[in-house]
Amino acid sequence: MRAVQIAQHAADLPRATAFYTDLLGAPPVASFDPPGLVFFDLNGLRLLLDTGAPSALHYLLVDDVAATVERLRAAGTAVESEPHVIFTHTDDRLGPAGTEEVHAFVRDSEGNLVGLIEHRPLR
Template identity: 75%
Template sequence: MTLVQVAQRATDLDRAAAFYTDLLGHGPAARFDPPGLLFFDLGGVRLLLEQGAPSAVLYLAVDDVPATVERLRAAGVPVEGEPHVIFHHDDGTLGPAGTDEWQAFVRDPDGNLVGLVEHRAPATT
């Protein structure tokens, strides 16, 4: 079994398209308006943005959590949680073994919480 699609609330498709295009680094895969559906391809999983969907927390992998947060902050995106190490992966159960998992949280234009995730080698002292 694999995940096919995740739905997220978006009250303004143009505003949502601009935000997620900037965040993801690529534009929508499809738009059907009416009825008001906007799709992004996330590595084979569809992100559906639609007015009738409930709010969800999305966790998206990024190359550099601190740099992504600073870029989004400069664009006026609300930052809810600053970049920090949330977990060290001793084994490969939930992430690459030997890496630290960095996370930060921002809000999209509809107020939905979006987690940003990066796996990084631990800093050496």
């Protein structure tokens, strides 16, 4: 079994589509309006922006969490939590062994919380 789709509430689809296009660095793969659905491909996992969906908290793996936060902040995104180490991976059960897991949280254009994760090699 594997996850195939995450639904995320979007009150304003054009605004949310612009936010996620910028965040993900890629345009949506499909849009259907009506009924108000926009799909992004996250490496085989679909992110569905839906006017009727509830809010979801999802975490996205990024190459450089600090740079991503600064880019989003410069674009006017609300930063809820600055990058911080939450865990050191001594084995590979939850992430690559020998890395620190760094998290930050931002609010998307619709007010939903989005987690950003970086697996940073130990220094």
